[in-house]
Amino acid sequence: MAKKNAAAQAQKDNKKICKAVHQYSNEKISGEDMERLLDLAKSCMVVCNYVYQRYGGIKSLSKLYPGYTVQNEMTASGLREKLNLPTVYFYPAVFNALREIKTQWAHVKRNIYVAINENDRFTPEEKHYLRFVIKVGGCFENIVKGKPVQVPEEMAQKYESVVSGLQGNQKEHIGNLNRYLCRQVRKKLCKMHTEKFLYFSVWERGYRYGESKDQKGHDCHGIFLTTKERRKRIFIPLTDTNQYSGMLDIKLKPEKGSIEIIASVFSDIREHKDYTNEIGISLGLWDMITTSTGHIYGSEFGRMQKEIYDYRVCERRAYGKESGAPPRKKYIARREKMEETLKNYINREINRMFAEEKPAKLYMAKLPQHPGGGNARYLLRVWKKGYVTERLKWKCRQNGIEIVEVLGNGLSTECSVCGAYCEIRGQNRYEDFKCKNCGYEEDRKINAAKNALNRGKTGRQLNKVFPEEQSPE
Numbered sequence: 001m002a003k004k005n006a007a008a009q010a011q012k013d014n015k016k017i018c019k020a021v022h023q024y025s026n027e028k029i030s031g032e033d034m035e036r037l038l039d040l041a042k043s044c045m046v047v048c049n050y051v052y053q054r055y056g057g058i059k060s061l062s063k064l065y066p067g068y069t070v071q072n073e074m075t076a077s078g079l080r081e082k083l084n085l086p087t088v089y090f091y092p093a094v095f096n097a098l099r100e101i102k103t104q105w106a107h108v109k110r111n112i113y114v115a116i117n118e119n120d121r122f123t124p125e126e127k128h129y130l131r132f133v134i135k136v137g138g139c140f141e142n143i144v145k146g147k148p149v150q151v152p153e154e155m156a157q158k159y160e161s162v163v164s165g166l167q168g169n170q171k172e173h174i175g176n177l178n179r180y181l182c183r184q185v186r187k188k189l190c191k192m193h194t195e196k197f198l199y200f201s202v203w204e205r206g207y208r209y210g211e212s213k214d215q216k217g218h219d220c221h222g223i224f225l226t227t228k229e230r231r232k233r234i235f236i237p238l239t240d241t242n243q244y245s246g247m248l249d250i251k252l253k254p255e256k257g258s259i260e261i262i263a264s265v266f267s268d269i270r271e272h273k274d275y276t277n278e279i280g281i282s283l284g285l286w287d288m289i290t291t292s293t294g295h296i297y298g299s300e301f302g303r304m305q306k307e308i309y310d311y312r313v314c315e316r317r318a319y320g321k322e323s324g325a326p327p328r329k330k331y332i333a334r335r336e337k338m339e340e341t342l343k344n345y346i347n348r349e350i351n352r353m354f355a356e357e358k359p360a361k362l363y364m365a366k367l368p369q370h371p372g373g374g375n376a377r378y379l380l381r382v383w384k385k386g387y388v389t390e391r392l393k394w395k396c397r398q399n400g401i402e403i404v405e406v407l408g409n410g411l412s413t414e415c416s417v418c419g420a421y422c423e424i425r426g427q428n429r430y431e432d433f434k435c436k437n438c439g440y441e442e443d444r445k446i447n448a449a450k451n452a453l454n455r456g457k458t459g460r461q462l463n464k465v466f467p468e469e470q471s472p473e
């Protein structure tokens with residue numbers, strides 16, 4: 001029976017989505033207790049740096065997955081005893097550091113990936129080979145460690161075909177390409193180190209929610225945290241009576257005498273039985289989302305972004321680098337407020353789109369992975385656009401909506417009715433799309449959204465057509 005329940009639970013868990021929630025301490029934490037917390041955080045920082053130093057390099061790459069080796073070695077290292085750090089803090093610190101190392105490797109791989117794509121000296125076959133060995137498990141690690149490449153059995157045939165595409169002396173050719181990879185890794189892999197000691201994580205066994213007395217002697221709800229002293233737990237009153245489980249992240253704010261607790265909760269994916277439509281969308285810098293049904297969501301998006309941008313420029317001129325004066329607090333507060341307002345607006349408009357369009361599937365163009373250009377104005381917008389896609393993807397997951405990326409090339413220059421290619425030259429963004437072939441006229445963004453829908457529906461989906469173009473991880 002219990003087994004059956006567990007299975008049912010596991011199945012249910014698949015339909016859940018993880019979300020971070022925050023809790024706050026209610027009264028100023030005594031200096032003594034804050035010292036204890038800071039001591040824990042400092043020890044965790046030591047653990048973190050130890051892990052960075054020992055496992056952050058090329059030699060340890062194969063130990064990172066799945067991580068048991070690191071855990072065992074860390075247990076054997078004696079560091080925990082030396083620091084007198086309870087296991088409930090020690091292992092989360094180890095795993096946090098490991099996660100950071102893995103993140104750095106993912107960044108390194110992605111950066112090399114981009115560098116390869118942008119390098120004109122490589123032939124398409126060479127690029128193909130390099131992308132292949134970065135992605136396929138076992139290849140990258142061995143190359144970086146200077147060992148012979150080991151391809152998993154099921155990929156052996158693919159590997160042969162990739163290699164056979166290389167011209168000339170293959171062995172020499174592969175050697176050169178592998179050496180290029182090693183150089184790139186050495187160039188891009190940084191030594192990791194942290195000076196941050198205001199943050200640590202605790203396992204469930206290390207805390208307990210409950211009632212106790214605050215400093216004034218009143219009964220209140222709070223959390224008991226394990227300390228380095230035997231059987232001594234710190235009690236911290238909280239502003240709410242929520243109780244969470246699993247690992248908690250604790251952020252210390254010693255100057256305020258407060259802490260913030262970050263817990264993960266799993267909330268159910270909302271099921272919308274009435275969401276049955278398939279919709280194409282087009283993202284824009286001015287109108288945030290235009291749908292294939294002809295509706296616009298986030299029509300204030302561009303104006304709000306420009307307002308923030310102008311405010312930044314204005315303030316930078318007066319107080320920024322050029323004048324040498326530090327930015328004013330008032331300015332920072334106002335800018336943060338504006339950005340917060342924009343973020344709320346973005347979220348609200350995405351929700352509104354879901355409620356009105358009722359989509360089961362959304363098709364959208366794949367965004368460029370590595371936007372070029374160093375124009376500040378451009379980058380600022382790209383950042384907000386990044387926020388839009390990130391929120392869109394997250395909200396789609398939360399609402400059980402499938403989001404499918406389609407190839408973006410020519411999306412706005414193709415006629416969504418007859419498929420003719422109509423380049424728009426010298427047109428401004430207010431001008432409609434006009435087809436030279438069939439005479440179809442439509443708002444440019446709506447035409448693009450319709451193309452996204454067409455491409456999605458006819459299976460011209462990026463992940464199916466161009467699997468090798470996807471970046472690793």
Ligand SMILES: [Zn+2]
Pocket residue numbers: 415416417418419420435436437438439440
């Ligand atoms: Zn046409």
